[in-house]
Amino acid sequence: MQVTETARDGLKRTLEVVVAQAELGERFSGRLDKLKDNVQLKGFRKGKVPMPHLKKMYGKSIMQEVLEETVTNTSSQVIKDRNERPAQQPKIELIGGAEGVFDKIVAGEADLAYTMSFEVLPPIPVMDLTTLKLEQLSADVEPDAVDKAIADLAERNISFDAEDGRAAADSDMVTMDFVGRIDGEAFEGGSGDGASLVIGKKQFIPGFEDGLLGVKAGEERVINATFPADYPMPTLAGKTAAFDVKVKSVSKPLKPDIDDAFAAGLGVENLEKLKELVGAQIKREYDQASRLKLKREILDALDKAHSFELPASLVDFEFQNIWTQLENNLKATNKTFADEGKTEDEARAEYRGIADRRVRLGLVIGEIGEKNKITVTQDELRRALVEQARRYPGQEKMVYDYYEKQPNALAELRAPIFEDKVIDHVVAEAKPVEKKVSRDELLKQVEDVTER
Numbered sequence: 001m002q003v004t005e006t007a008r009d010g011l012k013r014t015l016e017v018v019v020a021q022a023e024l025g026e027r028f029s030g031r032l033d034k035l036k037d038n039v040q041l042k043g044f045r046k047g048k049v050p051m052p053h054l055k056k057m058y059g060k061s062i063m064q065e066v067l068e069e070t071v072t073n074t075s076s077q078v079i080k081d082r083n084e085r086p087a088q089q090p091k092i093e094l095i096g097g098a099e100g101v102f103d104k105i106v107a108g109e110a111d112l113a114y115t116m117s118f119e120v121l122p123p124i125p126v127m128d129l130t131t132l133k134l135e136q137l138s139a140d141v142e143p144d145a146v147d148k149a150i151a152d153l154a155e156r157n158i159s160f161d162a163e164d165g166r167a168a169a170d171s172d173m174v175t176m177d178f179v180g181r182i183d184g185e186a187f188e189g190g191s192g193d194g195a196s197l198v199i200g201k202k203q204f205i206p207g208f209e210d211g212l213l214g215v216k217a218g219e220e221r222v223i224n225a226t227f228p229a230d231y232p233m234p235t236l237a238g239k240t241a242a243f244d245v246k247v248k249s250v251s252k253p254l255k256p257d258i259d260d261a262f263a264a265g266l267g268v269e270n271l272e273k274l275k276e277l278v279g280a281q282i283k284r285e286y287d288q289a290s291r292l293k294l295k296r297e298i299l300d301a302l303d304k305a306h307s308f309e310l311p312a313s314l315v316d317f318e319f320q321n322i323w324t325q326l327e328n329n330l331k332a333t334n335k336t337f338a339d340e341g342k343t344e345d346e347a348r349a350e351y352r353g354i355a356d357r358r359v360r361l362g363l364v365i366g367e368i369g370e371k372n373k374i375t376v377t378q379d380e381l382r383r384a385l386v387e388q389a390r391r392y393p394g395q396e397k398m399v400y401d402y403y404e405k406q407p408n409a410l411a412e413l414r415a416p417i418f419e420d421k422v423i424d425h426v427v428a429e430a431k432p433v434e435k436k437v438s439r440d441e442l443l444k445q446v447e448d449v450t451e452r
Contacts, residue, residue, distance in 0.1 A: 003078055011087070011119045011311050016095070017078060019070055019112040024105060027066045035062070063106045075116055087311035090118035119311040124367040127305040129425075134297060134432035137290045139442040141282045149278045153266070154258055160251035168215045170200045173251040176212075180241045189233075190241060194248065205231075208243065215247045234334050286439065289446045294432060295423050296449040302364050302426075303357055310359050319355035326351065365422045372425055376417045384413045 001023075007014035035058060071092060079086060094101050095113040104110035160173040168174050174197050180190030199209050204225070211223030223243045231237040256262045263274040326347070330336065337344050368374070389399040403409050437445070 001074055011122060011309055013118055013120060015116040017074055017114055019074055021108060021111045024112055025108060028063055031062045031066060060106055070112060071114060085121040087119040087121050087314050090116045092116055119313050122308045124308060124363055126367055129429035132301055132430035134430050135435045136294050136432040137437050137442050138434050139286045139437055139439045141279045145282055145439060146275050146279050149282060150258055154256050157256055159254045161254055162249040162251045165216060166250045168199060168212050168250045171253050173198050174212050175248045176245050178243050178245045180243045182239050182241050217247055217249045219247045221245050286442060289442055293446045293449050298423060298426050299361055303361055306364050310356060314359045315355050318358050319352055322351050322355055365419055369418060369422045374421050374425060376414045380417050381414055384417055
């Protein structure tokens with residue numbers, strides 16, 4: 001095998017690889033020998049098929065396999081020998097055109113010659129992580145936070161009792177049939193039978209709930225309401241609809257008393273135990289918020305401390321993913337770049353910067369993980385897969401089958417686990433100073449970093 005570097009431009013490399021016909025011939029003959037011992041053709045005893053006949057029948061397909069295997073093995077060996085790390089899978093092309101060259105190689109008239117084009121990962125000198133100056137915020141769970149959380153639980157467990165002759169008021173539930181029309185024509189999704197709506201929950205378009213105030217069971221009423229200008233369905237956005245409503249029942253809310261019986265209804269032995277469980281959950285939420293802020297500060301610090309040439313192919317790939325998602329979001333919300341207060345060129349520049357940051361941080365995190373032998377175990381990956389499957393009740397098998405057949409999807413599960421383990425390593429190295437703050441200050445600081 002002969003390897004020649006034909007081009008080098010920054011991180012870009014182009015190599016020419018030549019595998020002699022003699023080596024290909026040996027591999028080809030070895031495959032034919034194995035085939036001869038096992039193939040059984042009509043008119044020949046097993047193992048006695050003449051080699052010329054085998055070559056005539058199977059030569060082209062066997063040489064195709066030999067070429068594919070040779071390209072795979074030799075290209076991997078070239079990368080290993082050069083001690084380089086490709087940013088992406090190298091692009092490989094046969095020299096001289098695939099069809100003509102292939103026929104000559106099969107006939108023993110040409111060597112295998114191909115080019116490899118790829119970008120390499122740059123050297124990444126990782127900063128001294130012990131020099132990072134970090135704060136880890138900590139907030140205590142106050143009794144009033146627990147009380148509020150339990151009050152919210154009670155609010156979510158309100159039941160409703162229908163009352164004859166009751167006039168609907170705020171917080172009441174109205175059960176009704178309705179048909180909506182625009183310019184006298186019923187529209188898709190504008191009708192409902194036995195639909196229930198709690199007044200004040202803003203479950204419908206503006207004006208509809210207000211129009212239900214004072215209705216009673218058996219009453220019919222026409223309510224006019226206008227769809228918001230930014231409504232997701234363009235055919236309805238900004239339009240005023242008339243809804244013919246027939247009220248079936250009006251129910252008053254019955255809020256449960258917060259006592260041991262309420263706790264028992266939630267599967268907890270008593271109110272004191274419920275407060276303990278709710279307090280522990282709030283503490284976990286505070287800790288998660290604190291970690292979110294700390295992680296963002298670590299990523300900002302790593303981004304600021306590392307400057308190196310980025311593989312253009314990785315940045316382009318990341319940018320395209322971001323841009324496609326942005327365009328889909330704009331389309332789904334019926335918005336334009338002007339609605340976001342920027343031109344398309346300004347948006348492209350902004351999101352190109354985001355792509356640069358993501359690629360840079362991805363490479364730095366990967367380097368930290370590799371140097372410190374941080375890996376994702378099969379158990380960790382399995383737990384992540386189980387958690388993913390739980391998000392789709394009744395479709396768990398479909399989720400498992402999808403991840404089993406899609407290696408790239410498994411990589412998407414592995415990436416956040418690996419990143420979190422690297423962050424844990426950085427925290428252990430940097431030893432952030434703990435700072436006590438109030439709940440409001442903690443949440444405000446988290447909000448500030450997530451908005452940046």
